Amino acid sequence: MFPKPGTLLVDWPIGVYDVYAADRAGDAARMPLRRRRKDMKVKLASSRGFCFGVEDAIELAEVAVQEHGPGRVVALGPVIHNQQVVKKLERAGLDQSGDLETIDPSQTVLIRSHGASPETFEKVKRLGLRVVDATCVLVQRAQKVVKQLHEDGYHVVMIGDRNHPEVKGVIGYAPNVTVIDQGTDLESALPYKERLGIVAQTTHSPEHVADMVAQILKRPFQEVKIVNTLCLEVTRRQEAAVELSSEVDVMFVLGGLHSANTRELARLCSEKGCATHHIETWAQFKPEMVEGKRFAGVTAGASTPKDVIEEFAQNLESL
Numbered sequence: 001m002f003p004k005p006g007t008l009l010v011d012w013p014i015g016v017y018d019v020y021a022a023d024r025a026g027d028a029a030r031m032p033l034r035r036r037r038k039d040m041k042v043k044l045a046s047s048r049g050f051c052f053g054v055e056d057a058i059e060l061a062e063v064a065v066q067e068h069g070p071g072r073v074v075a076l077g078p079v080i081h082n083q084q085v086v087k088k089l090e091r092a093g094l095d096q097s098g099d100l101e102t103i104d105p106s107q108t109v110l111i112r113s114h115g116a117s118p119e120t121f122e123k124v125k126r127l128g129l130r131v132v133d134a135t136c137v138l139v140q141r142a143q144k145v146v147k148q149l150h151e152d153g154y155h156v157v158m159i160g161d162r163n164h165p166e167v168k169g170v171i172g173y174a175p176n177v178t179v180i181d182q183g184t185d186l187e188s189a190l191p192y193k194e195r196l197g198i199v200a201q202t203t204h205s206p207e208h209v210a211d212m213v214a215q216i217l218k219r220p221f222q223e224v225k226i227v228n229t230l231c232l233e234v235t236r237r238q239e240a241a242v243e244l245s246s247e248v249d250v251m252f253v254l255g256g257l258h259s260a261n262t263r264e265l266a267r268l269c270s271e272k273g274c275a276t277h278h279i280e281t282w283a284q285f286k287p288e289m290v291e292g293k294r295f296a297g298v299t300a301g302a303s304t305p306k307d308v309i310e311e312f313a314q315n316l317e318s319l
């Protein structure tokens with residue numbers, strides 16, 4: 001039964017159009033006269049935000065600056081892919097210029113959670129610099145796996161973004177590692193070797209890696225060894241985001257626009273057909289993002305702080 005024209009529909013389940021009228025006398029078709037949005041319902045993904053690797057890296061950076069003083073510690077690039085955290089560390093006195101060529105020998109070098117290549121560690125040693133190593137244990141594991149695969153006679157293939165600092169560091173642990181990221185790379189980049197050893201960038205999704213491996217297996221390699229180097233923290237966030245995206249009208253993925261794991265979260269939600277917005281903070285929110293939406297999901301990449309997520313959810317809920 002449709003309500004009478006002009007009736008205020010306080011509990012109308014759709015909850016977006018509150019006042020309706022028939023467009024012609026006796027016509028059952030409804031037409032919104034006035035749009036009045038009820039409170040947004042906001043649900044947070046069960047797994048979201050900072051991972052232990054990022055938390056450790058930030059803590060090590062803060063402690064190093066406290067110990068050695070402002071301007072005395074140099075990180076080899078931004079500690080994490082999050083502008084708010086990077087600026088906060090900068091204000092605390094951490095130099096994130098990342099230039100080994102201009103570093104003063106009395107300064108201390110901070111290796112980020114992404115890790116670094118053996119050449120970088122050797123250079124730091126040659127320059128006589130002190131090192132604080134914040135490489136995440138899971139990235140360290142990937143580095144060891146690559147080294148071991150090479151020593152065992154495998155040609156190492158890494159599924160990952162060749163421009164990502166983690167990949168740049170990990171492939172330094174074996175000579176001639178082949179990096180592939182898309183199916184098209186298989187034709188152009190993958191050499192024929194009898195024994196392949198495959199690893200993946202920690203932040204990739206299992207689906208993407210499985211797809212790439214399936215394509216490799218269609219080729220005539222005699223032996224293919226796959227070592228799972230994916231990060232479970234990232235996988236959990238991906239699963240939670242996909243699950244939530246099927247329950248809501250719109251998803252907000254919070255985190256650095258250059259953060260690989262945040263971009264992957266946004267890609268997965270969008271791929272599931274949910275309207276998805278990847279933004280860094282509430283400052284980038286626009287009301288039209290929730291136009292006609294009532295249920296919003298919020299998740300965040302592994303480098304997004306808790307306060308950014310909380311502020312966003314609270315503001316969204318109060319619309």
Ligand code: SF4
Pocket residue numbers: 051052053054113136137138139202203231232233234261302
């Ligand atoms: S995302 Fe995973 S691999 Fe990367 S720093 Fe966090 S825990 Fe480590």
